[in-house]
Amino acid sequence: MTRCCIILPYSCGWVIHRILNLLILFSSLFLWYLIITHQEALHWYFFDEIPKCTETETSQVGDEISHHGNQVEQDSESHQVGSKVEPKKDQTTVRNKFKPPKDESLQNLSPESQDIQDRFKERNKVIKGVCETEKYPDFEQSNMYHFPALKATWLPLFGASSTLWKKFFIDQYTTRRRHGDQYNLGYLGKFLLQYKMGKKGNGRKTRSFSAEPDESVRFTVIRHPLSRLIAHFRKPQLERGELAALKDQWVRPSILLGRTDPNWTDEQKSSFEQELNDWIDGKLTPEQSPNNPLLSAPTFPEFVRFIIDADAKGDDRANNVHWRSISEWLDICQNDIDIIVKQENVKSEIPVLLEKLDLTSHEGYFLENADEADNINVEEFVGQLSKQDQEGINAFYEMDYRYFGYQPVFVDN
Numbered sequence: 001m002t003r004c005c006i007i008l009p010y011s012c013g014w015v016i017h018r019i020l021n022l023l024i025l026f027s028s029l030f031l032w033y034l035i036i037t038h039q040e041a042l043h044w045y046f047f048d049e050i051p052k053c054t055e056t057e058t059s060q061v062g063d064e065i066s067h068h069g070n071q072v073e074q075d076s077e078s079h080q081v082g083s084k085v086e087p088k089k090d091q092t093t094v095r096n097k098f099k100p101p102k103d104e105s106l107q108n109l110s111p112e113s114q115d116i117q118d119r120f121k122e123r124n125k126v127i128k129g130v131c132e133t134e135k136y137p138d139f140e141q142s143n144m145y146h147f148p149a150l151k152a153t154w155l156p157l158f159g160a161s162s163t164l165w166k167k168f169f170i171d172q173y174t175t176r177r178r179h180g181d182q183y184n185l186g187y188l189g190k191f192l193l194q195y196k197m198g199k200k201g202n203g204r205k206t207r208s209f210s211a212e213p214d215e216s217v218r219f220t221v222i223r224h225p226l227s228r229l230i231a232h233f234r235k236p237q238l239e240r241g242e243l244a245a246l247k248d249q250w251v252r253p254s255i256l257l258g259r260t261d262p263n264w265t266d267e268q269k270s271s272f273e274q275e276l277n278d279w280i281d282g283k284l285t286p287e288q289s290p291n292n293p294l295l296s297a298p299t300f301p302e303f304v305r306f307i308i309d310a311d312a313k314g315d316d317r318a319n320n321v322h323w324r325s326i327s328e329w330l331d332i333c334q335n336d337i338d339i340i341v342k343q344e345n346v347k348s349e350i351p352v353l354l355e356k357l358d359l360t361s362h363e364g365y366f367l368e369n370a371d372e373a374d375n376i377n378v379e380e381f382v383g384q385l386s387k388q389d390q391e392g393i394n395a396f397y398e399m400d401y402r403y404f405g406y407q408p409v410f411v412d413n
């Protein structure tokens with residue numbers, strides 16, 4: 001009995017010891033497997049706080065892939081009509097980081113892409129010249145999404161193929177489940193750059209965000225400002241549901257600004273405005289209140305007048321992301337962008353960008369869904385505006401014309 005009592009505990013302890021060793025071994029192997037297969041997710045989990053999505057980031061943007069294809073680039077020495085937002089200007093700390101991409105930033109491109117490569121460089125050269133003239137204005141915008149697997153950073157411009165790129169990135173780099181066919185920009189929240197490091201230039205290009213390597217490529221797609229504006233205006237004209245979605249942003253204010261009669265009594269005004277709300281929400285038809293002049297979608301002149309009026313009053317609604325000045329939204333003088341593609345030239349320029357990003361296998365997706373030609377006639381819409389409103393809306397985008405070489409559009413009427 002004494003012998004058994006001695007051996008049995010020893011045998012049991014040995015078995016338990018071996019079992020624990022095996023568990024540790026399998027746990028280590030499993031942990032190693034997780035690290036190998038989920039490197040990117042673990043990186044973001046341990047080193048970057050997943051940001052909360054802002055209203056802009058979580059808005060479901062359904063911008064059409066349409067644009068104006070007959071605008072040409074011009075020299076940036078155009079007359080400045082006006083600037084609508086006063087940016088921060090610190091004469092003693094003018095940013096010297098911005099510079100056109102060096103030759104190596106666009107290397108490894110095929111020889112036939114040389115002219116497009118030169119076009120990108122010239123585009124950035126023009127931008128740099130305007131930035132120097134304007135003393136590097138700072139609008140404190142950094143709406144940039146960095147994708148480590150691509151070594152690239154995307155700056156979305158709403159109304160310029162942003163939905164196309166948003167869908168691509170969500171499908172390729174997230175495991176989030178979509179709600180039906182809706183692609184929410186908030187799903188890319190973990191890729192949103194944060195935490196500036198305050199790095200200073202030392203004779204070479206540097207990136208100022210902790211998660212963005214210096215060699216990363218920043219890119220964006222832009223579009224003629226008026227074509228972009230018209231594309232957004234057409235949303236509620238083409239889809240009834242957009243009226244309610246854009247109700248408070250500009251649909252209701254545009255209608256009220258353009259059609260309110262100062263001779264209405266307070267009772268009439270209150271009744272008409274309530275019916276307008278009900279009509280936008282789909283609770284009332286115009287036939288049910290035929291004497292109410294508010295019950296129809298805003299016209300383009302009403303929309304433009306609302307923007308000009310809001311801008312003159314310093315109303316922040318003039319800075320809606322869907323039509324805000326491109327140079328302000330991209331903070332063009334502070335966010336040194338390597339490649340700026342013009343949607344008007346998408347068929348020739350997108351392949352060069354994709355080649356640089358090593359995404360040529362997806363070229364069909366981008367070219368098939370972002371055709372250069374569309375049915376927007378910018379002159380037709382501008383022709384609806386009074387001379388005063390044509391001058392006002394072109395002044396609103398004057399800096400975009402200077403930075404990006406687009407031409408203002410005026411139509412005699």
